[in-house]
Amino acid sequence: MPHGSDILLSLFIVFVAAQIGAEIAQRLKLPGVVGEIAAGCVVGPSVLGWVQPAEALDVLAEIGVVLLLFSVGLETRIDEMKRVGRSALLVGVLGVIVPFALGSLWAHGAGFDWAKSLFVAAAFVATSAGITARVLQELGALKREESRVILGAAVIDDILAMLLLGIVTALQSGDTPRLGHLAIVLAEAVGFVLVIGWLGTRVMRRASPWLEAPINPLSPLTIVLALCLGLAFASTQFGLAAIIGAFLAGMVASETRQRETLEHQTQPLLALMTPFFFVMTGAKVELAQLDNADALLALGVITLIAIVSKLLGGFLGALSLGKRAALIVGVGMVPRGEVGVVVASLGLAAGVFSPRTYALIVAMSLITAVITPPVLALLLRRSPDAAATPD
């Protein structure tokens, strides 16, 4: 019986495109993820049109990036994260302030009133950890100090971006943001991260026997996958990205005795699911938006501001690690990925942006995601792992 055959064809094309793209990129000494995103551009509506956006593909992409951050969490020990806490906090805060300031200045200069300028600037803010995490994982660099700073900063960044979005949304309707309310929102998000990070870790250190209690021989895996999905959902309820919860779930699970088995078993899951995230990221690049000089110029300016501001914020925040390491952190914070797209969608829906501004912000987010991996890979390969904590 023919049954859902269209979607099967899409799955096949996305999956094969990812493999071919990754293979070509790796033979060119680029990270595989570059090839997967590029393959997405090629099979997506802009070029071949073999894969059309579909809700089911977006869900697979979401599962893919959730599993990716879960596996990155599995390779991250909470004690190592604590050691870089101060740098991560500084990178997270400066990585929000600088892009927000430069973004709103540019937007105001481009003719938006101040309230709208702040909204536009909010789309410059949130780093999307998926792209960077994949590059770090591919290059085996997750144990480096810079990587831990980036991951910690991405969590802080997401909390601040969420608060900022709350503030600028209130400003659009002329409301004064209620500070008491914002304080509660902040406290909830920070509380969520801290409670999961600290309590979860303590529970998990003793949970190893309990993970093997079920009859299912794969039960350590299925239990932590349930935890991953549960915390991914829970973090959205605190206004955070799903990947933050998934990362926390992985970090918590890495405290169990079964960590190595789990890391091993997660590999096939990543092999199946993450291609959907990266290929669909590429498929969303609308090359048609860039077919005139005006649009290209505006996109160039907006992208330059986005990159420079985040790079600067990250670099300044991480300077205590040394210039080279600070540069790596700065570059690692550049990708906006799908988070910028979400803010842009909200702006479009609220009537704050024109469709053109929306298209520009989406294109900027995607370009930052596409250009980061090769630069980051180059920097990591050229700079020896001198600053790494002995392990």
Place this chain on the structure above:
Amino acid sequence: MPHGSDILLSLFIVFVAAQIGAEIAQRLKLPGVVGEIAAGCVVGPSVLGWVQPAEALDVLAEIGVVLLLFSVGLETRIDEMKRVGRSALLVGVLGVIVPFALGSLWAHGAGFDWAKSLFVAAAFVATSAGITARVLQELGALKREESRVILGAAVIDDILAMLLLGIVTALQSGDTPRLGHLAIVLAEAVGFVLVIGWLGTRVMRRASPWLEAPINPLSPLTIVLALCLGLAFASTQFGLAAIIGAFLAGMVASETRQRETLEHQTQPLLALMTPFFFVMTGAKVELAQLDNADALLALGVITLIAIVSKLLGGFLGALSLGKRAALIVGVGMVPRGEVGVVVASLGLAAGVFSPRTYALIVAMSLITAVITPPVLALLLRRSPDAAATPD
């Protein structure tokens, strides 16, 4: 940023429900799959309503059953299939003829004209291999002769059911089925299965080095997963179920040197994805349809005919294996699962069925899927593996 949080909640609920259901069932000495389907009934719209049908969940379910049949194929050697070819053919043919004959007699007796009766009967025909395959895999019974007969018969059954659906669809508009056209359709489907099975096997026996050529260390897995998705799609293009292609892909891949690694790596994929298939199967049971005596009676009759006819066909076809083995084969062929649902949907869309008949056929398909696993498990556990080919 809240992003797709509804679907994350559904994923979490489905996944956790499956784990709890499977654990309870296994503690009650039932196959885990019974618990997963029952959990689906509970969290689905009929009882708690925590999970609503959604396209994305159906796609995950489809991927789940495709991976399941792929892994069953991985445990199946083509040479062992050939050895049971004659029995499988007989089971496949009789397992179509008997249900079709009894189904059309019942439908005509219930007041349908002959053309419509034959359409109704077509919904009685196609076995859905997913449920049975899972039970056989769970009990480690895939190497038994009965299992191979069931799997082979499921392939033949699907080809015949597809042809039959073509014939009865033509009859609805008063056309005479064009025998030449049907012969071509039959030849294409049989050709697809034979070419993949024979040529694919030969290619794969020599492809082992080539599977390791890509840089990606997981490349044997990613290449065979691509093959799985590709053949799943291709088989829908020949009018067959996606799971037939996935089964063939697994069987072909089992000829490679990397078979054991692949079997091992497939386990986590099954752990993540198959719960969606079984829970969504359960979630589709509409208990509300059964709230009056008339409906219950009709459902009882239709389900009884569906079970007895398939059991009889399978039993007679497999008698050469001995009565006990023939009974196991007959029971294994009983589940209609989603295939009956697809035929019923076509009938509803074409105006051949009333919504009530549709609901009855859907309920019958699901009931056959729900009641088979415990019976099959009981039979397999009570009957020693005497007839198994030495391995």
